[in-house]
Amino acid sequence: MGRVHVLPAAARGVRLADAVRIYLGTITVANTRATYAAALDRLVADFGADTDVAQLDREPDRVSGWFTFVWGAKSAKTFNIRLTALGSACGYWREQGWLTGDPLVRLRARPAPPDTSRALRRDRVAEILGSDAPLRERVLWHMLYESSARAEEVLMLDVPDLDTTNRCAVVTRKGGAREVIAWQTGTARLLPRMLTGRKSGPLFLTDRKARPSVATNDIDPASGRARLSYRRAAELFETHTAGYADGPYTLHQLRHSRLTHAAEEGASTPVLMKLSGHTSVRSLAKYARVSDDGLRRYQADSDPAARRQSSFAIYITSHVGDA
Structure with a gap:
């Protein structure tokens, strides 16, 4: 059996754990950093902290198989968020010269089901x-x-x-x-x-x-x-x-x-x-629908029992004050 030659660290490139740490350090928004870390930390755990990040270039089939195994059964939204996290990291690593190709070339974002409640609270x-x-x-x-x-x-x-x-x-x-x-x-x-x-x-x-x-x-x-x-x-x-x-x-x-x-x-x-900017009321209708939160607020504000209770509380307070 021939001798195994171990390359010096500089020749081996950048450790995956270091590449992930450096990339996450560029994300200033804590919310986003935590979300992306969920995908990238799992990558480090499964591929090994000491793995050369350039190795991902040479194993796109392994990367896509791993990703599908870990998140394939999740919802389209979760699948796509994890894919976005890895894609963004790989883009950054390419800019640094640590990657030359796209390890995610076999993967595609999944179509998400339509959201019928588009307005945010x-x-x-x-x-x-x-x-x-x-x-x-x-x-x-x-x-x-x-x-x-x-x-x-x-x-x-x-x-x-x-x-x-x-x-x-x-x-x-x-x-x-x-x-x-x-x-x-x-x-x-x-x-x-x-x-x-x-x-x-x-x-x-x-x-x-x-x-x-x-x-x-x-x-x-x-x-x-x-x-x-x-x-x-x-x-x-x-x-x-x-x-x-x-x-x-x-x-x-x-x-x-x-x-x-x-x-x-x-x-x-x-x-x-x-x-x-609409010129048609029909076009506007889908945007001007009351949200679920708005419906609950309307029901609470227009509840006659709640109004009676409020009026009774005012009556009691005023009479107690007179006493």
């Missing part, structure tokens, strides 16, 4: 908007919720399109119509901090400078950074909300939630149509 929206996400993301999420505009419409805004004094901007709606959207205090407070005096270029920018192939009108002339794409914005939001039990959420749910909440607050049909 108010407290969940408040939690997302008040999170410790980066400033750019928080401005975008506030603007999408408060204006109920489509993400594509907001992402196409340029700084000169804004009327910060009146808290509004003109967007191009689906179909090409130019209409005003308006936002509230949350956006108004954060927006100046993100702009830092910028007067031109796209409103929402990428973190890095644009490639030479990017169109000039999608580049900020001062920084050279490009307009943030819908795909990247959606990915960031889903990553941030992946840790919730019913997550991850989509950018569209912010729009849907605002319209549902406005309907629950008694907004008229013309106001809802102006908010949404």
